[in-house]
Amino acid sequence: MEMPTLTIGSRTARLPIVQGGMAVRISLSPLAAAVAEAGGVGLIAGSGLTVSELAAEVRAARAATSGVIGVNIMVAVRAFKDLVHAAIGEGVDLVVAGAGFSRDVFGWCRDAGVECVPIVGSARVARLAERFGASAAVVEGVDAGGHLGTDQHVDDLLPEILDAVDIPVIAAGGIVTGADIKRMFDAGASGVQMGSRFVATEECSASDEFKRLYLEACEDDIVLIKSPVGLPGRAIANPLTERLAVGDYPRIERCKSCLKECGKEYCIMDALQRSQRGDVVEGLVFAGTSAARVHDILPVGELMARLEDEWRTATEEEAQ
Ligand SMILES: Cc1cc2nc3c(=O)[nH]c(=O)nc-3n(C[C@H](O)[C@H](O)[C@H](O)COP(=O)(O)O)c2cc1C
Numbered sequence: 644m645e646m647p648t649l650t651i652g653s654r655t656a657r658l659p660i661v662q663g664g665m666a667v668r669i670s671l672s673p674l675a676a677a678v679a680e681a682g683g684v685g686l687i688a689g690s691g692l693t694v695s696e697l698a699a700e701v702r703a704a705r706a707a708t709s710g711v712i713g714v715n716i717m718v719a720v721r722a723f724k725d726l727v728h729a730a731i732g733e734g735v736d737l738v739v740a741g742a743g744f745s746r747d748v749f750g751w752c753r754d755a756g757v758e759c760v761p762i763v764g765s766a767r768v769a770r771l772a773e774r775f776g777a778s779a780a781v782v783e784g785v786d787a788g789g790h791l792g793t794d795q796h797v798d799d800l801l802p803e804i805l806d807a808v809d810i811p812v813i814a815a816g817g818i819v820t821g822a823d824i825k826r827m828f829d830a831g832a833s834g835v836q837m838g839s840r841f842v843a844t845e846e847c848s849a850s851d852e853f854k855r856l857y858l859e860a861c862e863d864d865i866v867l868i869k870s871p872v873g874l875p876g877r878a879i880a881n882p883l884t885e886r887l888a889v890g891d892y893p894r895i896e897r898c899k900s901c902l903k904e905c906g907k908e909y910c911i912m913d914a915l916q917r918s919q920r921g922d923v924v925e926g927l928v929f930a931g932t933s934a935a936r937v938h939d940i941l942p943v944g945e946l947m948a949r950l951e952d953e954w955r956t957a958t959e960e961e962a963q
Contacts, residue, residue: 664715821953
């Protein structure tokens with residue numbers, strides 16, 4: 644049996660695989676376009692980019708593929724509204740909004756004919772999102788990389804969200820193989836969002852050092868950190884996370900007031916930009932627990948074909 648397609652409002656992807664948006668500059672146009680070209684949904688991460696940088700990334704992705712392209716922008720960033728409008732102006736198919744809840748984004752998307760997909764962590768928020776006009780919702784469990792809005796596993800969250808809404812629900816957190824995707828579908832999901840697995844691809848814009856940490860990581864290396872955004876985050880242990888764990892925060896060099904609200908313990912944007920450029924000692928390497936199950940760096944096309952193969956195998960094994 645082939646993988647089902649994923650329909651989000653008026654857009655349909657051949658494969659039900661969303662490549663999660665990853666800031667800062669981890670998922671840019673090369674990765675998003677390659678995923679869309681291979682049949683999935685490719686997301687460019689807008690948080691930490693300037694408005695003109697994001698517009699240029701969307702333009703490049705749009706020029707490279709006619710597949711389904713979107714952006715992921717954290718509601719917590721001060722430039723949220725301008726970034727969303729820039730992405731819409733350049734012709735994205737969908738906007739994924741995480742790390743906070745914005746009522747306004749639904750209206751901006753509706754007016755432009757763009758699908759709006761919030762990341763939700765509870766049935767209450769999922770219901771609210773559906774009422775405001777969400778085309779689908781991403782449910783991200785505690786195993787996911789990056790900022791976390793819940794302490795629940797996606798397998799536990801999914802049933803209550805499915806009960807609460809009729810829109811397609813996309814499951815995220817801890818998914819790396821076609822068999823994992825199958826398991827989420829069996830639980831009722833209409834699609835999956837994967838982040839960590841896509842870091843270890845040739846098209847991902849993370850530094851080689853960042854990707855190497857993924858290949859070397861084992862389960863014990865993946866830890867929770869405190870983020871000044873006000874949420875916990877999941878990352879690979881390194882000298883920076885050891886400092887954060889004891890409250891020895893790096894000094895803020897220059898505050899650009901990039902977040903609407905910031906604890907100002909340290910600069911999260913600076914920490915994420917450093918690792919993307921290759922400083923994995925003082926930089927923060929966001930990763931899900933599933934990074935421990937990632938052992939190779941592949942071209943996106945090969946990865947997508949492998950996921951389809953693994954799905955088929957899991958389906959056949961079940962039928963026997
Ligand atoms: C390096 C990295 C950066 C991320 N950045 C963002 C982000 O900017 N916004 C967001 O909503 N989610 C972000 N995420 C979460 C992903 O979009 C995705 O939901 C998550 O990685 C899924 O879990 P997985 O890593 O187990 O596949 C990030 C994840 C990683 C690994």
